[in-house]
Amino acid sequence: MLARLKKLPTTAISDATGGHTNVDALIKPLHNQWHIAGRALTVQLPDAENGAVLEAIKEARQGDILVIDAKGNTNRAVAGDFVASLAKGVGVAGFVVDGVIRDSRAMIEMDFPVFARGTTTGAGFKHGGGKLHVPIAIGGVSVQTGDYIVADADGVVVIPQQDIAAIIDKAEAKLQSDEQREQEAHANGITSIRAYLNKVVK
Template sequence: MEHVMERFQRLPLGNICDANGKRGSMDPAIRPVDPSLHMVGRAYTVRCHPGDNLAIHKAITEAPDGSVLVIDAGGYTGGGHIGEIMCFACMQRGIRGLVIDGTCRDADDIQALGFPVFSRGFNPGGTVKETVGQTEIPIVCGGVPVRPGDLVVGNRDGVVVVAKENIEAVLEGAEAIARKEVRVLEELKQGRTTAEIYQFSKIL
C-alpha cells in the first residue's frame, strides 16, 4: 500500500478527482494551513460534538500508523478543536495528516511542525472535553461522505476522498490522465491550440 500512496502523492489533485468521476472533492472552504504540504492516507473517521474535542484525543490514541484523521465537527467555527500539541501528538503516532470540518488554532506553530492540517478556518478560542463522540464510523466531512479506510488526498487545491473499493482504478485512471496531459503540453509547444487538440473546433 505504501507504493500506492507514493504514486498518489505524485499526481495532481485535479487528475485524481477527474479519475474519481469528478466526485469526492470537499467544500473549498476547507483549506490547508500550509499550502506547500501534500497529504495521502487512509481515513480514520471521527465525529465529535461541535466545540468539544475529546473524541479527537481518543482518535489520536486509536488511529493506526499512516492514517489521516477525518473529523466531522459539524462545521463549528466558534473555537479551535486542534492546535499545536494535538498535531505534534499525531506526528508521534505516525498519523499522516488531519482534515476537520471545523476550525483549528495555533496555525503558525502547526505550519512550523510541517504537519498537514486542512480546516474550515482558524479560531483561537478553546473547546471543552466532555463528550466522547464516535470513531471509525461513516461521516460527512466538507459535504463528502467518508468511511473508515477510504483514501484521502490533500494539497493546495483542497481535499479529495476516494472510496476504498475504487483506489486502484482511480490511481490507474489518474496516471493515464497525467500521461495524456504531458502529451498535450508537448503539442501546445509545437503550436497547436487546445481547441485543436481536444477537437473542440467542430463545436466552436
Template sequence: MKLGYRIVRDCGRADRTLVDAFSRIPTAIISDNMGRMFAGGAGLRPLHRSGGMAGNALTVRARPGDNLMVHKAADLAREGDVIVVDAGGDLTNAIIGELLVSYARSRGVVGMVVDGAARDLDALSAGSFPVYAAGVSHRGPYKDGPGEINVPISVGGMVVNPGDIVVGDMDGVLAIPADGAQALLAAAQAQQAKEAAILKDIEAGTWDRSWVDATLRANGFTD
C-alpha cells in the same frame, strides 16, 4: 455502551502501495476522474505551508467545539493514518492546534482534516505537516465528548468512510472509496500522462487548439 460514545477499533485499510501511487497524482486530476462530484470537502482549506498527503482515513465524529474523541483517535492512530474529523463545520471553538497536531504526527499520522476550526495558525502555517480545516479560531475546545471513532462521517459535504484513501494537496482534500480505487488510479495516471504531453506541446508551441472553435460551432456559434 453510553449513547454517543462509540469506538470501532477494527476497520480495513488500503494497501500502502496503492496509497503511495495516489500520493503522486494531483487532487485535481483524481477529482476529474471521480466525475467531479464525489470528491470535495468544500470549505476545507490547507493551513500548512506546502506539501501533500495520502493515507488511510481514521474518522472521528465530534461534538462541535469538543475534541475528546480526536485525542482518543490520536492515541489509536497507526502509521500512515489521516485523522478526519466531522465537527459539524462549527467555527466557534478550535478542534485542533499545535499540541494535538504535534502529538498526532509523533504517532505516525500523515495529515489531519477538520470540518471545524483550528488554532495556532502561525505554527501550523510555518510547517509542512498537512492540516486542513474549515476555519481558524483562537478559542480552545472542550474535552467532554460525546463522539465516535471509525464511523462514516461527512466533512464539507464529502462522505468519508473509515479506511478510505484520503489525498490532499494545496488545492484541497478528497476521499477515495476502496471500491473502484484501482480503476480510478489507472484512469488518473492516464490523464496525468496526457497532461504532461500537453505541457510539452505548449512549450513547443504545437498544442492543437482546433477543439475550441469546433466546440463553439457545435453549439451554434459562428464568427
C-alpha cells in the same frame, strides 16, 4: 498502492472520480505546500467538542489521516499545536477538519499538515461523546475509516476504499494524457498553440 497515490495531485483524482467526491472548497490547507495522501480514520465530534481527537491519535496507524467531522463549527477548535505535536509524533500524516483549529503558526512551523475551514482562538471542550470509525460527512462528502484521502493546495478529495485501484489507474492515465497534450501544444511555439486551438475551438 499508497506510493502511487502520493504522486497524484487532487486535480487528476477529481477528474478520475468525475468530481463526485470533492470536499467543499472552503476546507483549505493552512500552508499551500502541503500534499498528503493516506488512509482515513474518521472522527465524529459533538458540536464544540474535541476529546475524541486524542482517542483517534492513540488508535492511529502510521500514515493515517484523521478526518474530523466537527459539524462545521468555526468557534471552537478541534486541536491546537500540542495535540498536533502528539499526532505528528505517532506518525499521523495530517488532519482534514470540517471545522477549525488554533495555533496555526505553530502547526506550520512543525510542518504538520492541516486542512480546515479556518482558525479560531477558542479551545474545544472535552465533555465526551465523540465517536471513531463511524461514517461521517465532511465538506459534503461521505467518508468511512479505510477510505483514502488526498489533499493539496487545490483542495481535498475522497476515494472510497473499494475504488482505490481503479481510480489510481484512471488518474495516472489522465496525467499522462495531459502531459502529452501539453507537449504537443507547445512543441513549436505559437504555431502549435494555434494548431491546438483550431482543433478544439470550433
